[in-house]
Amino acid sequence: MSEISISIPSLSENIRIVESFIDNAKEKFDLNDDIYGNIMIAVTESVNNAILHGNESQKDKNVFLSLNMEDNTIVFRVSDEGAGFDYNSLPDPTAPENIDKPGGRGIFLMKALSDELSFEQDGKQVKLSFYIS
Template sequence: MTDFQLKIPSLIDNIRIVESFIDQARERFRFDDDIYGNIIVAVTESVNNAIIHGNRSNKEKDVLLKIEADNSNISFTVEDEGDGFDFHNLPDPTSPENINKPGGRGIFLIRHLADEVKFHNEGTTIEMIFYLNS
């Protein structure tokens, strides 16, 4: 199991740093194009959520992104310094009453892009697992 990590202040502009970090991980862990698109969207969305919702865009608070990989999967963990949220009771963005709302699709999207999604620490940490081609 190999891992590497990045800590960034909660500024939306730092999403570029996250994208570059994912590109470095792609070279290091050699994951292919099929999962790269899913990873880049899911991880940047989760970092965006951590910055905006978790840390309330407070640049004094950090977001930690950690990557672990082995022969069968690659895991991205995003942790913020916020209070967490109730990840068990999220509104369904595809239901008629929510379909026209501008937000509320991030976790739904992440759950569809990653092979496994786990929340820890009352929702301040999200772990996204992507299976490497077998």
């Protein structure tokens, strides 16, 4: 299967475009509701991070979203035009000292909801994999 991809300007209202992209994937690959729900939350969270943190909400910078089907795994990649970040030094949002802090929850959620999560290109790209049984 060839890759399906879109590119959106860094505006938070463009999340609805991402939601439509995921809805189309649900139909195309006949995803069950559990996987669909996990994808919807994890991928929109990732795009949100790319808009807010990666591209610092600069609307002249784009966020790129692609999906590929690889051996019963649906793989989403989200990349931004920012400087990247050190994904190895993220604070644990479940640690007592961080419970009241708003940051760090998104990546924690993405890890919990996807079957595999990895960062590429110095943190400018996130790869989210979901197993389709």
